[in-house]
Amino acid sequence: MSTEASRPLLGVNIDHVATLRQARGVAYPSPLAAALLCEEAGADGITIHLREDRRHIQDADVYAIAEQLTTRLNLEMAATEEMLGIALEVRPYWVCLVPEKREELTTEGGLNVAGQVAWLTPYIDKLAQSGIKVSLFIDPDETQIQAAIDCGAHAIELHTGAYAEFGLAKDKDSEAAELERIRHAVSFAKAQAPELIVNAGHGLTQDNVAAIARIDGIYELNIGHALIADAVFVGLPRAVALMKAAMQQ
């Protein structure tokens, strides 16, 4: 059981501030203003996902946020040549490689690292050579974890989507089993590569985050959709504070 002091950091994903803006194609609400407000409220980092279809975060958001952020920028992106070029220009602290399908509503699964080690290894190296740390968004699966280590990733981010969905479905047995799967994945990763940073995210809310935050060895939780949804009612600073408090439960 982790102590309060060892609880994970909070990375706020502000994609859906941009979703609201894109709904009308105007300049507000500003993802940059949201990022700075979240930092001021205690976010330890900011995550933005520059999708190939630009459904929410735009290229200009990435450059503006990278320039003004005082914490760490985690740029989520697909492992494509286009995104590599942007990442090498922007040079965020983190790049997190995620799978993408244009038809998906949101990220559906983890990156299949094991099936593309030969492609990912030099891709990761190009980023690392530019001083960018690379995280891979993967399912809590030993094979994927080992492949991420073999590819030279600095971090993994364990996909907590299944855990969140079982909770929403009130399937308590499956939720508990998935929580155990995530706990085992953290232990396995730390045993295989003690220096590997282990993050987690997707679908986390004030209601389900505590059990994940209590898992020893998790460095940061990246939380977006639910926190932005909370902010619609209570504002961003309070939504950040409430999520941080929920992580300490």
Ligand SMILES: CC(=O)[C@@H](O)[C@H](O)COP(=O)(O)O
């Ligand atoms: C990888 C992940 O789970 C999220 O960080 C991702 O950004 C989800 O995509 P949307 O924000 O477009 O739902």
Ligand SMILES: NCC(=O)COP(=O)(O)O
């Ligand atoms: N990588 C997970 C993330 O950044 C936020 O995911 P969500 O909380 O929007 O589901």
